[in-house]
Amino acid sequence: MKDNNDMPGHLARRFQQIAVAVFLAEVADAGFDLTPVQYAALATIKANPGLDQVTLAGLIAYDRTTITGVIDRLVQKGLAERRASSRDRRARELEITDEGRRTLRKITPAVESAQRILLRGLSTREGEELMRLLRKAIAAGNDLSRAPLRHVQA
Amino acid sequence: MKDNNDMPGHLARRFQQIAVAVFLAEVADAGFDLTPVQYAALATIKANPGLDQVTLAGLIAYDRTTITGVIDRLVQKGLAERRASSRDRRARELEITDEGRRTLRKITPAVESAQRILLRGLSTREGEELMRLLRKAIAAGNDLSRAPLRHVQA
DNA sequence: TGATATTGCTCAGTATGCTGACTATCAGTA
DNA sequence: TACTGATAGTCAGCATACTGAGCAATATCA
Secondary structure, three states: OOOHHHOHHHHHHHHHHHHHHHHHHHHHHOOOOOOHHHHHHHHHHHHOOOOOHHHHHHHHOOOHHHHHHHHHHHHHOOOEEEEEOOOOOOOEEEEEOHHHHHHHHHHHHHHHHHHHHHOOOOOHHHHHHHHHHHHHHHHHHHHHOOOOOOOOOO | OOOHHHOHHHHHHHHHHHHHHHHHHHHHHOOOOOOHHHHHHHHHHHHOOOOOHHHHHHHHOOOHHHHHHHHHHHHHOOOEEEEEOOOOOOOEEEEEOHHHHHHHHHHHHHHHHHHHHHOOOOOHHHHHHHHHHHHHHHHHHHHHOOOOOOOOOO
């Protein structure tokens, strides 16, 4: 019987569990109420104004059925807007609001702090090596999940 | 603006996302319907017969409020039993059933296969290094989540 | 012993994340 | 143009995870 600590799947779950807890704690300390998922979506909308939901999902590897609820909550908090697209009536164009921009700017230190805390047990070199190995393993397994990362082409 | 790929938190989320997808696919291929969480709980019950829910939660770092539902489903599938403890009437003693033992035995190859697939982009040495770094980062952050890992003392 | 604190478990509520199904729309082609 | 297939988004349903509250039972200590 293998120990849990020898199972990469178990380690993945634990690491992610701690990452979310650290993120929420740091952001709450800064006086905000935003989840890691909401943050990533908002930051990606800011960097790609007017993008549609499927493109957003591809950029951050979310399932398209999950995005719906995430955007709902960003809109409800007044951080983003969802508009019907003029070119494609199926699609919704997403925009960040001024309030969303302000929020992003203000919580950036907390987000960066969370990333540091997550790696606090490792040296700088080890932290970089961990990220390199994670990126490599993720790239090899990208297509194994229903929500793979998709780059925008052209 | 940092790229997502430079954020350990994002990498943690992606890695876990792929880990769950691979696990479910391998187990389904083997003809079973068991989640990673249910598997870990069942294996831990088998290794520690008669343990209570809080102890189980501590051994696999689940939140105690999450365990309730997980055990519900294991019991409903006939893989585990929940009995009132005689020593402490608040506690429930957990036992694996024969059916649970059979299931565990039969899906072990699928579970091991899933772990290999998860690391298939890495060399053996890299896979071991990734697990070492994850264990180290997790150990340093263990107490930052509501559901830390707890070892049984004595 | 009696008051207090702690512990084991459950529940309601919220937020991911997925499967599968469905509608509306668009694109390509016969 | 009519048909076919693909695409964007939503929804219902299920399974983690968590917060916070509450109940029952146990432990502790004045």
